[in-house]
Amino acid sequence: MxxxxxxxxxxxxxxxxxxxxxxxxxxxxxxxxxxxxxxxxxxxxxxxxxxxxxxxxxxxxxxxxxxxxxxxxxxxxxxxxxxxxxxxxxxxxxxxxxxxxxxxxxxxxxxxxxxxxxxxxxxxxxxxxxxxxxxxxxxxxxxxxxxxxxxxxxxxxxxxxxxxxxxxxxxxxxxxxxxxxxxxxxxxxxxxxxxxxxxxxxxxxxxLVNQASAYTAGGVVPARMGNQHPSIAPYELLPCADGDLVLAVGNNRQFAALCEVLGVPRLATNPRFATNGARVRHRRELRTELTLLLATRTAAECTEALTSARVPAGVVNDIAGAFDLATRLGLDPIVHLPRPDGSTVSLCRNPINLSATPTAYRTAPPALPTKDT
Known part of the structure; x- marks a missing residue:
């Protein structure tokens, strides 16, 4: 078509x-x-x-x-x-x-x-x-x-x-x-x-989405929080034995699974951490608990175990690592476009996937012609 x-x-x-x-x-x-x-x-x-x-x-x-x-x-x-x-x-x-x-x-x-x-x-x-x-x-x-x-x-x-x-x-x-x-x-x-x-x-x-509505609807002026989230916890970067781990825990099931993987299931029922609102209010104490539990584990070990338990977790990739991940997941993130001289240029694929009328990659970015041409 x-x-x-x-x-x-x-x-x-x-x-x-x-x-x-x-x-x-x-x-x-x-x-x-x-x-x-x-x-x-x-x-x-x-x-x-x-x-x-x-x-x-x-x-x-x-x-x-x-x-x-x-x-x-x-x-x-x-x-x-x-x-x-x-x-x-x-x-x-x-x-x-x-x-x-x-x-x-x-x-x-x-x-x-x-x-x-x-x-x-x-x-x-x-x-x-x-x-x-x-x-x-x-x-x-x-x-x-x-x-x-x-x-x-x-x-x-x-x-x-x-x-x-x-x-x-x-x-x-x-x-x-x-x-x-x-x-x-x-x-x-x-x-x-x-x-x-x-x-x-x-x-x-x-x-700015939720940060904008915090001000327009809630009268709150958001401020810098580093890698933490104003409305969710734990949703941040945490240190492991060999590097950093990203945790993006968005609901109570995920938090309970996190605690189970880390060997502290009772932490999920602690009144300070049992709900997202409680975890946000007590984010400093929660970070202290998690930092101690992760200190002897590697980031890769944690990522594998948590991912298996359907807890959003991962390491911080550089750009090369990000493209490598997308490639391993079968997302085909790079397209190769031909140039008039027979060479090619490799660029990032458009993320829109249409089943009947897919995106097309016809020509490389053009060289600048002279005005007369």
Missing amino acids: PPALDNLRVVDFSRVLAGPFATMQLADLGAKVTKIERPETGDETRAWGPPHDEHGQATYYQAVNRNKDVLVLDLTDPDDRARARQLALAADVVVENFRPGLMTGFGLDYDQLKADNPGLVYCSITGFGRGAGAQLPGYDLLIQALGGLMSITGAPDGEPQKVGVAVVDVLAGLFATTGILAALHHRRSTGEGQRVDVDLLSSLLAG
Whole structure:
């Protein structure tokens, strides 16, 4: 069968991460994506390295730009602007993440395009929306700081920490993809396109989920707790004889099984630990008990025994270990895409599995062509 988004035409003016991540999701699902890049430099992430692959290409760019064609256009040039407008008027979807107002100056904003392409779905990704924060720069690290994520990440007595990947951009890209697909569904029944607006700050606030509702619904301002969880215990990193063990005990059955494996079944009926609420209130005493019980055991030994008892437990993998685990579990986490020169590039597989219209991996992230080509 043809892919899910077969014949969908997307013009991608976005760069860096959030927008390209969204358009790659559409491309993986079958859309024809034409990425517009600047002459000579292209997308900024082409220069974001190390690391580079064996061909000298930045791995950052490659992470979010497979399955796309690239067209080099200078939007300050009248002829190139006319070409870009022609493409946008023939497209189903346009995605851009420029500073608000910039596309208006180029004649490529939603209002100027929809008159001639009323079915257009036009997605704008900004840092802080198109209102009072329109001119503020929207970088992931800045949003993690201003949006509260750093305030809840890190050790309680340490400095605020950013997450180890640009998670706000990824969240915004996923929200953008969802918005685009919803707008396309609306268009199918009405013929009408619409604007899809996604901003990084709102994406992060929505992505804070239970930490956000702790404030909005409970009046509680969450704080850094290291690897502990504000609402569940034990849900943290604990030391073993040879390293750390992750325990993610989410209910009373799992806690009783944990105690059984550790040889202290009575701990599960102790009033201080018998319920999750009690364990959260007495988390310090519980951690002391568990640390003593784990001190003579290896992390691997504990992981095997606890997993057999259906208690969520494991070790802290590095990235290589994580891909190795996914491979051993049969998840096929790496795809190999051909390049025009006959070489291949290996990238992370899209996690969406569709039984009738699966994701496809057609082309590697493209090299930057010259403007004339």
